[in-house]
Amino acid sequence: MATQFHDTDALVDAVADASFDRTPAVVANAHITGLSVARALSAHDVPIIAIDQVGDGVAPPSDAVDFAGEVRYPLNDPDGFAEDLAAIADAAGEVIAFGCMDEWVHAFVNADVENVIVPWGNHEGVLDKSQLYRRAEKLGVPYPETHFLDETDPDDAAEELGFPLVVKPARKREGEEAIGSNVVEVANSEELHDVLEAADHSDVEVMLQEKVDIATGEDTSLASYVPEEGDPLSVVGNAAVRYPQEFGTSCMVQTVDRPEIEARALSVIQDAGYYGISESEFVYDAAREEYVLLDINTRPWKWVSMPVAAGANLPYAAYADAIDEAFDPEEPGDARWVYLRDYLTLLATDDTFRGVLDGVDWRWLLSGSFEESGDLTTGVYRPSDPAPAAHLLDTEFTDTEYYCSC
Secondary structure, three states: OOEHHHHEHOOOOOHHHOOOOOOEEEEEEOOOHHHHHHHHOOOOOOOOOOOEOOOOOOOOOOOOOEEEEEEOOOOHHHHHHHHHHHHHHHOOEEEEEEEEEHHHHHHHHHHOOOOEEEEOOHHHHHHHHHHHHHHHHHOOOOOOOEOOOOOHHHHHHHHOOOOOOOEEEEOOOHHHHHHOOOEEEEOOOHHHHHHHHHHHHHHEEEEEEOOOOEEEOOOHHHEEEEEEOOEEEEEEEEEEEOOOOOOOOEEEEEEOOHHHHHHHHHHHHHHOOOOEHHHHHHHEEOOOOEEEEEEEEEOOOOOOOHHHHHHOOOHHHHHHHOOOOOOOOOOOOOOOOOEEHHHHHHHHHHHHHOOOOOOHHHHHHHHHHHOOOOOEEEEEOOOOOOOHHHHHHHHHOOOOOOOOOO
């Protein structure tokens, strides 16, 4: 485990003093998703360097992380981030990059450091939602009714869509910085123009979208690794429980057999020429009685340890291709994933989902036996690696805060 969260210079020195039998992976940021990636790679003896703008994420104290430290945040200082990354890569000799939020995905690519291997490509064609929805239109993949403001006057679009409607940025993290969220629901023209003014002030592209009549509990995603050559490795997951329920993040996900979701997602990914890890998110539109495509995240995401538990170790598949190492996974099976912090918070206020985990599941969780048998895995809590969960409790019950949209 990383014994401490270093400042940049100390991190570079610590990495330079180490010797590596395998090419290290640099994982950013160092929170829930970064922890899951670190654990997936560490299971194959990959050394992990976790980086972040602060040390308050849950990944640094994990036994899966070898080194952890600070870098300049790419949204605030992209050139500084590139310098820090280059110094870390030079100290290690060569590294494989894993960006766990959109800004880190863009930053690793834009830094263009020679000895940093980026195991994905052509991400803009699907990560940018303006390009994504235009591509879905071309391919006949259903998506929410969307009006692009380079083609349509916003008041005309609002009249066509009706209120309430959704304002959505083309690029998620830049949008969150500018308008406060990656999905902003507005109830009237005044609210709409306030959001549009904020977006314009930050030079952030947004689009107007219908508010989909989402069927609760039916959200479904393709979790995949698509190589430059060869067959995809994939699992379809149903986000049976979200917290908060409408626009919140997943807190309970399970494998499902929905080949139409896989086919639609892969058609978009392959049309864009994207290769790498991704999550293709669909929701069920109750009014249309149809699944519609919301996003494709070209990176690992919060519940990426679910496909790993199912036998589809997407991070390691990407790593193995990057270093030209053979990796032949077995056919994926069934798995479930729970983020206990959010699930327990939900149960405290709403007993609708009380039966999602039964008595056997709770015994598996509390005893730790879920790590050795069964189909259940977790986002943070693992008795064999307890420090991340202990750190998460610190952030819940003390003044320490860590923001991460995952």
